[in-house]
Amino acid sequence: MASFLSVVLVILILAILFKLYIKLSVKRNGSYVCLTGKTAVITGANSGLGYITALDFAKRGARVILGCRNGDKAEEAVKKIIAATNNKNIVYKLVDCASLKSVRNFAQDIIENEARLDILVNNAGISSDEEGLTPDGIQTILQVNHISGFLLTHLLIDKLKKSTPSRIIMVASPTARFANLNLNTLRDLNTATLSRRFYAMYYNSKLCNIAFAIEMAKRLDGSGVTINAVHPGVATTEIVRDAKLWVKFGFNIFTSLFLYTAEEGAQTQIYASVANEIVNINGGFFGNCNRIEVYKTAKDS
Template sequence: MNCFMFYTISFIITIIFITVVLKLYFKLRIKPLKTYTCLIGKTVIITGANTGIGYVTAIDLAQRGAKVILGCRNEEKAQEAVKNIIKQTKNENVSYKILDLKSFQSVREFAKEINKNEDKIDILINNAGVGGVGNKLTEDGNQMTLQVNYLSHFLLTHLLIDKLKNGDKSRIINVSSVMARYANINVKNLNEYSANLHPVLGRLRLYANSKLCQIYFTIILAEKLKGTGICVNVLHPGSVQTNIFRKIPYEIFVNIISRIFFKTPEEGARTSIFLATSKLIDYISGKLFDNCSQIEFYKSARDKILGAEIWNKSEELVSLEQDEKIF
């Protein structure tokens, strides 16, 4: 064996060893989910639940006996998801309704149907999200990442708030991201559209900004809902193997990294399930969670003035009527 071959083999073995060690390290840091709450009689709504962590969350809550309603954009995928969840959980009380977060009209139609047919909502999980879709506008004229990840959930929550008040210790759970740490946002660039958006860094910044908005939304909403019995919390699910960044450049490279180091959807859903089911959360509201534990808010999410400005601008962007506002 010559020196070149020896060093090549040694290098490959070293890389494999480091990869295995890192993989084990990340796996061992994931906390097991230890909640055994029965959800019979509870009504749950999960957006974007036909795939990824939303789908896994739906399976778990259905197994606990909840009535689960999936809010999904693609009807064919939604039907398949409902069929599989019912088959796996033996819970026939699982259904879907069309919800396209790129359209405020769709959000309003979804909420209207829920308000008409449901007496209460016990758990609302604002889970759906996109990343890497680039510089696109929705039919409402908003930056797509902002509207899908944040504005439509902001609107949906407002429209369903009365049904949540009818629930018993209802919970609103917003799925954010650690990327919110790296947001660069102010009210002027909240809904920005740029012709010169960087294909990678620009898209990540738009994603980070939308996820920071979700955190501020949670903080302020929790304050506004004090005394109603509703708790509102936000979470970082971890880096998860989902298709959220499927449209970003270098997708193959991102997929390789995610397969090696990221959580599975089952692992990524644990904090969402924890917040939906743990008795410890009955009186905790307006907090940030990661790995089934409460953590400090990121530095980017500690500006109360910015949070209030984002809230007010959001009311404007989603065209909230006076009687739809939460005071």
């Protein structure tokens, strides 16, 4: 009995030390940059990291466009942000990142109706272990997490180029390091026949975010538009809402006890979007408000 209690005590102490380490090491974006006169688009901004990012940009005075798939949730988020910041220049526009047509319509609306675009945060994402294709015939997780942002970036690039210096942020994940992305798995992803590894499609989609930022940065060199990828660590959000019950339960317990809050997790994408000292960094990868080494998996062009 005594040895059992000692083991429990050691585990408890280690858990407390781990939590202390996480909380003391989390960096906050300390930038006081004002965004008055700037316009930002954030996809998936009605909850989690996207919502916190929209709230932060609103506090800085930006015109913020929340790209959301659900009108009710989006309206609720817009109301909350306006009430919290008194910035009335906050709107939502509908976009379903699982539909190429919807992304095209969303982009067209911005091209036609917005005077400028200074910040584009490709944040919308889903995480589940389910297979399935969108009506476009693309694996759903890949399309929502990557292809939609890839397409949106290309459609909005002229607007971004007219508003330089402007920034594109791809919200990736530390799990990209577990990706197994090659032409075969990519083809399999598209036909939903991937020989399944736990959450393989999610990891691959997040690796695509980083690989895309690196390649697109080369193509944008000298244009005044930069693109960087970030990872938020692991934060308590609704990202596992579609996951199996045990994954949801485990993730939520673990993140809320030991890892980041949504507010902490969003700091890096806010930093990459606004910090003056990194205005010229293009093709970088950021974590915990620092530039970090790109994972080996993302270095193979």
